[in-house]
Amino acid sequence: xxxxxxxxxxxxxxxxxxxxxxxxxxxxxxxxxxxxxxxxxxxxxxxxxxxxxxxxxxxxxxxxxxxxxxxxxxxxxxxxxxxxxxxxxxxxxxxxxxxxxxxxxxxxxxxxxxxxxxxxxxxxxxxxxxxxxxxxxxxxxxxxxxxxxxxxxxxxxxxxxxxxxxxxxxxxxxxxxxxxxxxxxxxxxxxxxxxxxxxxxxxxxxxxxxxxxxxxxxxxxxxxxxxxxxxxxxxxxxxxxxxxxxxxxxxxxxxxxxxxxxxxxxxxxxxxxxxxxxxxxxxxxxxxxxxxxxxxxxxxxxxxxxxxxxxxxxxxxxxxxxxxxxxxxxxxxxxxxxxxxxxxxxxxxxxxxxxxxxxxxxxxxxxxxxxxxxxxxxxxxxxxxxxxxxxxx
Amino acid sequence: xxxxxxxxxxxxxxxxxxxxxxxxxxxxxxxxxxxxxxxxxxxxxxxxxxxxxxxxxxxxxxxxxxxxxxxxxxxxxxxxxxxxxxxxxxxxxxxxxxxxxxxxxxxxxxxxxxxxxxxxxxxxxxxxxxxxxxxxxxxxxxxxxxxxxxxxxxxxxxxxxxxxxxxxxxxxxxxxxxxxxxxxxxxxxxxxxxxxxxxxxxxxxxxxxxxxxxxxxxxxxxxxxxxxxxxxxxxxxxxxxxxxxxxxxxxxxxxxxxxxxxxxxxxxxxxxxxxxxxxxxxxxxxxxxxxxxxxxxxxxxxxxxxxxxxxxxxxxxxxxxxxxxxxxxxxxxxxxxxxxxxxxxxxxxxxxxxxxxxxxxxxxxxxxxxxxxxxxxxxxxxxxxxxxxxxxx
Numbered sequence: 001x002x003x004x005x006x007x008x009x010x011x012x013x014x015x016x017x018x019x020x021x022x023x024x025x026x027x028x029x030x031x032x033x034x035x036x037x038x039x040x041x042x043x044x045x046x047x048x049x050x051x052x053x054x055x056x057x058x059x060x061x062x063x064x065x066x067x068x069x070x071x072x073x074x075x076x077x078x079x080x081x082x083x084x085x086x087x088x089x090x091x092x093x094x095x096x097x098x099x100x101x102x103x104x105x106x107x108x109x110x111x112x113x114x115x116x117x118x119x120x121x122x123x124x125x126x127x128x129x130x131x132x133x134x135x136x137x138x139x140x141x142x143x144x145x146x147x148x149x150x151x152x153x154x155x156x157x158x159x160x161x162x163x164x165x166x167x168x169x170x171x172x173x174x175x176x177x178x179x180x181x182x183x184x185x186x187x188x189x190x191x192x193x194x195x196x197x198x199x200x201x202x203x204x205x206x207x208x209x210x211x212x213x214x215x216x217x218x219x220x221x222x223x224x225x226x227x228x229x230x231x232x233x234x235x236x237x238x239x240x241x242x243x244x245x246x247x248x249x250x251x252x253x254x255x256x257x258x259x260x261x262x263x264x265x266x267x268x269x270x271x272x273x274x275x276x277x278x279x280x281x282x283x284x285x286x287x288x289x290x291x292x293x294x295x296x297x298x299x300x301x302x303x304x305x306x307x308x309x310x311x312x313x314x315x316x317x318x319x320x321x322x323x324x325x326x327x328x329x330x331x332x333x334x335x336x337x338x339x340x341x342x343x344x345x346x347x348x349x350x351x352x353x354x355x356x357x358x359x360x361x362x363x364x365x366x367x368x369x370x371x372x373x374x375x376x377x378x379x380x381x382x383x384x385x386x387x388x389x390x391x392x393x
Numbered sequence: 394x395x396x397x398x399x400x401x402x403x404x405x406x407x408x409x410x411x412x413x414x415x416x417x418x419x420x421x422x423x424x425x426x427x428x429x430x431x432x433x434x435x436x437x438x439x440x441x442x443x444x445x446x447x448x449x450x451x452x453x454x455x456x457x458x459x460x461x462x463x464x465x466x467x468x469x470x471x472x473x474x475x476x477x478x479x480x481x482x483x484x485x486x487x488x489x490x491x492x493x494x495x496x497x498x499x500x501x502x503x504x505x506x507x508x509x510x511x512x513x514x515x516x517x518x519x520x521x522x523x524x525x526x527x528x529x530x531x532x533x534x535x536x537x538x539x540x541x542x543x544x545x546x547x548x549x550x551x552x553x554x555x556x557x558x559x560x561x562x563x564x565x566x567x568x569x570x571x572x573x574x575x576x577x578x579x580x581x582x583x584x585x586x587x588x589x590x591x592x593x594x595x596x597x598x599x600x601x602x603x604x605x606x607x608x609x610x611x612x613x614x615x616x617x618x619x620x621x622x623x624x625x626x627x628x629x630x631x632x633x634x635x636x637x638x639x640x641x642x643x644x645x646x647x648x649x650x651x652x653x654x655x656x657x658x659x660x661x662x663x664x665x666x667x668x669x670x671x672x673x674x675x676x677x678x679x680x681x682x683x684x685x686x687x688x689x690x691x692x693x694x695x696x697x698x699x700x701x702x703x704x705x706x707x708x709x710x711x712x713x714x715x716x717x718x719x720x721x722x723x724x725x726x727x728x729x730x731x732x733x734x735x736x737x738x739x740x741x742x743x744x745x746x747x748x749x750x751x752x753x754x755x756x757x758x759x760x761x762x763x764x765x766x767x768x769x770x771x772x773x774x775x776x777x778x779x780x781x782x783x784x785x786x
Contacts, residue, residue, distance in 0.1 A: 254604035
C-alpha cells in the first residue's frame with residue numbers, strides 16, 4: 001500500500017504499533033529492563049531470591065497454598081502436562097468443548113489414549129452445569145474434568161465454581177482448569193473452589209513474553225500423579241515438585257523470563273494488588289463491551305463474557321479480513337482474528353495484562369474509524385462516547 | 394563471611410560476577426537489548442523476518458539443508474522430543490553412556506518404554522567405535538543410536554563421525570546426537586556426516602538465556618516420525634514441520650528469545666563467521682587445558698577433550714566445595730561443579746559462547762589464586778604464564 005499522498009494516514013511516519021491480541025500482551029518497560037540484566041546462574045545463591053519471589057508470588061496470584069510449578073514452555077505445554085501427569089491410557093475424561101481451546105483438551109487426551117466424553121457448548125456460551133452433572137452421573141468412571149475458565153477463542157467464561165462443586169461430590173475425580181486467560185484476570189480462587197489443577201502462561205496477565213507455563217497442583221492432583229502412567233519426561237511434574245521448595249527446577253529454568261516475572265509480580269501483588277488488577281481489567285472489559293453495543297455490534301459472548309477479552313461479530317456488509325487489515329495497516333491497531341469456525345467472522349480485543357483506560361478508548365475509537373472507512377452503515381461515534389463515559393473513573 | 398577488614402578481597406565493594414559454567418553463558422549486551430525491544434505478535438508480518446532469519450541462520454550453524462525446529466523449552470525438551478518423535482514403545486535403542494547426559498538418554502527411553510542397550514563409557518573418555526559396531530552387530534533390531542557429541546558432565550567428546558558411518562551401514566537405523574554443547578562450538582557437519590537428529594539449546598554457543606531448544610531432522614528422521622507411536626502433543630515435531638517453512642510455529646514461540654537469536658546469529662554467521670567461532674573457542678580451550686597441565690592438575694578428558702569446556706580434577710589435599718566457594722565468594726568466579734559420580738571431585742570451566750582470551754586468562758588466574766589460598770602444594774603462576782603465551786595471538 002502506498003502510504004504517502006493525500007489518502008495516507010496522519011501518522012504514516014510514526015505509526016505506533018499497538019497489540020490488542022489476547023497474548024502476547026504488551027510488556028512494561030521495567031519488566032523488559034529487568035529481563036535485560038545480566039543473567040545469574042540458576043544453581044547459585046544469586047538466583048534463589050528471584051526463584052523464591054516467583055514461587056511465592058505465583059501462589060498468591062493462583063490463590064493457593066499448593067505448589068505452582070514453573071515450566072520452560074508455553075501454556076500448551078502446561079496443558080499437555082496436566083493430562084500426561086494425571087491420567088493413564090484408557091482412563092476416561094470429560095471435556096467441556098466450547099471453542100478452540102476446549103478442542104485442544106480433547107486433542108491432548110486423544111494423543112495419550114485417554115478416552116473422552118465431550119460436552120459441546122455453543123461457541124460463545126458458557127457451559128451448563130446440568131449437562132456436566134448429567135455426564136458425570138452417566139459415566140461413573142470419569143476421572144478428570146477438563147475445561148477452560150476463559151475460552152480465549154470466543155471470549156466466553158465457563159461456570160468453574162459450579163462445575164467444581166459437581167466434580168467434588170466424588171472423591172475419585174479431579175477438575176483441571178485452563179486458566180491461561182483467567183488467572184490474574186478475575187477472581188478464580190483455586191483453593192477456595194477446590195480446583196485441582198490450574199494452568200496459566202506468562203504472556204497473558206503476567207505481562208511477560210511467551211515461554212513460561214505455570215501449573216498449580218492440589219493434593220488430590222498430586223495423588224493422581226502417583227498413579228498416572230501416561231509417559232512424560234521433560235514435563236514430569238513429580239521431578240519439579242521434588243525440588244521446588246528448595247527454589248530449584250528439575251531442568252534449567254527460563255532464567256530471563258523468571259527475572260521478568262519477579263518484576264511483574266511486584267506490580268501485580270505489591271503495587272496494584274490482585275483485586276486492583278481484576279477491577280481494572282473488568283472495568284475496561286465492561287466499557288469495551290458497552291461501547292461495542294453502542295456502535296450496534298453483536299458480542300460473541302454476551303451472557304457469560306470473560307474479562308480477558310471481548311469478541312465481536314464483524315457486522316454485515318463488512319469483510320472481517322479487510323477490517324483487521326485496515327486496523328493494522330492504517331491505524332497500527334492489532335486485534336485478534338477469529339479461530340476455527342469463527343475465522344473471518346469475528347475480531348477480538350484483549351483487556352488482560354498491561355492495559356489502561358486510554359488503551360481501551362483507543363481500541364474502540366480505532367474500530368469506529370475502521371468501520372466508517374469501510375462503509376459501515378451503522379452509527380459510529382457512540383462507542384467512544386460510551387467508553388469514555390464508563391471509564392471516567 | 395565478613396567481607397570487610399584486612400582479609401577481605403580487594404574488590405569487595407565492586408566484586409564482578411563472572412559465569413564460567415557451560416550454560417547459561419554470558420549474553421552480549423546487544424543481544425539483551427534486542428530482547429528488550431517491544432514484542433511483535435508472532436502471527437503478524439512484523440515478526441516474520443525475525444522467524445525467517447532464525448530459521449535460515451540455524452540451518453547454517455547446524456550445517457544442514459534440513460529443517461531445524463525451534464521449541465519453547467530447554468535442551469532437555471529437545472532430547473525428549475528426539476525420543477518420542479522417532480520411536481515406538483518396545484523399539485530398541487542403543488545409548489552411549491559416558492556421563493550424566495548419556496544417562497539422560499537412557500532415562501528418557503525408559504519413560505517411553507523404549508528398550509535400551511547401553512554402552513557404558515568411562516566418564517571422561519570418548520566412546521570406542523568398535524564397541525558400537527559390536528553392539529549394532531549383536532542387535533540387528535536397534536533402530537536408533539543416541540549419544541552426545543560433547544558430554545557436558547565430563548568435558549569429553551565422542552567420535553560422532555565414526556559412529557555415524559557405522560550406523561549408516563544400515564538403512565533402518567538413525568543416529569541422534571545431543572549437540573547441546575557442540576553445535577556452534579566445533580565442526581559437527583550434520584548433512585556431511587549424515588546425522589539424523591541434532592539437538593541444541595539457546596544458552597550455549599548461541600549466547601542466549603535458556604528457553605529455546607533446537608531440533609534438526611534429516612529426511613530419514615522425518616520418515617521415522619511417521620511410524621513413531623510414542624505419545625506426544627506439545628513436542629509433536631510433525632506439527633512444527635508442517636508450518637515452519639511459512640515462518641510459523643505450531644504453538645506460540647518464545648518471541649523475545651527469537652529476537653535475541655536473530656541478533657546472536659548475526660554475530661556468529663555474519664561477523665565472526667562459524668569457522669571463526671570454532672577457532673576462537675578451540676584456542677581458548679586449548680590454552681586452558683595447557684594452563685591446567687602447567688599447574689600440575691589432571692584433566693578429566695585428556696585424550697578426547699571437547700572445546701566446549703574443560704573439566705579438571707580437584708587436586709589431592711584440596712576440598713572441591715571449598716575451592717568452588719572460594720572462587721565464587723572471594724573472586725566472583727563461577728565454575729561448574731561435578732555432577733553425579735564426579736560431584737565434589739572436579740570443577741569445569743566453560744569456553745563455548747561469549748568468551749574471549751582475557752576471560753580464559755581470568756579463569757586460569759582465579760584457579761591459581763584460589764588453590765594458593767587453600768594451601769595447594771603445587772606450583773602456581775605457571776598456568777597464567779602458559780595461557781598468556783598460548784593466547785598471544
